[in-house]
Amino acid sequence: MVVILKQGTSKDEIVKITKNIEKRGLKVSTVVGDKLIVLGLIGDTSKVDSTILEANDCVERVLHVQEPFKRANRMFKPEDTIVDVNGVKIGGGHFGLIAGPCSVESEEQIIEIAKSVKKSGATMLRGGAFKPRTSPYSFQGLKDEGLDLLLKAKKATGLPIVTEIMSTDYLDRFANDVDVIQVGARNMQNFELLKELGKIRKPILLKRGLSATYEELLMSAEYIMAGGNDNVILCERGIRTFETYTRNTLDVAAIPVIKRLSHLPIIIDPSHSAGKWWLVEPLAKAAVAAGADGLIIEVHNDPANALCDGQQSIKPDKFDSLVQELKMIAKAVGKEI
Numbered sequence: 001m002v003v004i005l006k007q008g009t010s011k012d013e014i015v016k017i018t019k020n021i022e023k024r025g026l027k028v029s030t031v032v033g034d035k036l037i038v039l040g041l042i043g044d045t046s047k048v049d050s051t052i053l054e055a056n057d058c059v060e061r062v063l064h065v066q067e068p069f070k071r072a073n074r075m076f077k078p079e080d081t082i083v084d085v086n087g088v089k090i091g092g093g094h095f096g097l098i099a100g101p102c103s104v105e106s107e108e109q110i111i112e113i114a115k116s117v118k119k120s121g122a123t124m125l126r127g128g129a130f131k132p133r134t135s136p137y138s139f140q141g142l143k144d145e146g147l148d149l150l151l152k153a154k155k156a157t158g159l160p161i162v163t164e165i166m167s168t169d170y171l172d173r174f175a176n177d178v179d180v181i182q183v184g185a186r187n188m189q190n191f192e193l194l195k196e197l198g199k200i201r202k203p204i205l206l207k208r209g210l211s212a213t214y215e216e217l218l219m220s221a222e223y224i225m226a227g228g229n230d231n232v233i234l235c236e237r238g239i240r241t242f243e244t245y246t247r248n249t250l251d252v253a254a255i256p257v258i259k260r261l262s263h264l265p266i267i268i269d270p271s272h273s274a275g276k277w278w279l280v281e282p283l284a285k286a287a288v289a290a291g292a293d294g295l296i297i298e299v300h301n302d303p304a305n306a307l308c309d310g311q312q313s314i315k316p317d318k319f320d321s322l323v324q325e326l327k328m329i330a331k332a333v334g335k336e337i
Helices: 011-022 050-054 107-120 144-157 168-177 191-197 214-226 254-261 270-274 277-289 316-332
Strands: 002-005 027-032 037-042 059-063 083-085 088-090 096-100 124-126 161-164 180-183 204-207 232-236 266-268 294-298
Touching (some): 002 011, 011 027, 011 037, 050 059, 088 096, 096 107, 107 144, 107 316, 124 144, 144 161, 144 168, 168 191, 180 191, 191 214, 214 254, 232 254, 254 266, 266 277, 270 277, 270 294, 277 294, 277 316
Parallel strands (some): 096 124, 096 294, 124 161, 161 180, 180 204, 232 266
Antiparallel strands (some): 002 037, 002 059, 027 037, 083 088
């Protein structure tokens, strides 16, 4: 249930109506926007009579939320959420461009790529230190050493770092050293991990699972937000379909659908979506045209010898030319890269 208060409602009135609702065993989350004041009721709303609420002079109207996700619901928060990462904003018209290698391989490699993508216009650096792989024999990442190298690249370029967490074992280190904590597709429904991430205030990049529905993705975001962390960025990275030519199938429809259902920003991963480097460019362009709030692209200076996902990584010069083309598309849809 969502209670929309009239513009200009005083703080005392908000506190009064909030306390009356909480007496019935519900939690109330308040969002004060430029145009609206919204009270999100979380819990068994059958205990609340909406007609009694509407009898309050300060109440504009009461809406019933049918979807199981409450905090992530657009009805609960009509205005777009803007996630701020050390001054880099994503959502609400702000576009985030995240780029870097699939895996951190060496100090020289990560710093060289970081400098290159920053020069081309990237606002954040991605790089895997812990790598979830289908085969136990594949390269699993440099782990702690990889995080150390990412911090060196951050120091050399000033770019905030984005990297994937695998378990709660490294939560303290990630909370201290990582600017955006990525939850991979395989961990999208690792609910114990999501609960712990809800206890911190670092931005979380939540990737859609291989076969997850929109509702399942938003319910995973709800786990994080229920803990008090509203800094969630959603990521569409392709889903599993009957098609075998590409690694996955990019669901471009996820962009307008998520924006209709939720206030959270959504970015696109064109690299994992298709698994082929030459498809990164057209998919990235399609994502920007469809209204995505950002991109996360794999860039490697030597894809042929990459330790992970070289086949879907583009070279720095290709990334540079792609960014220039994306700028024109972004401008056409009211965004700026």
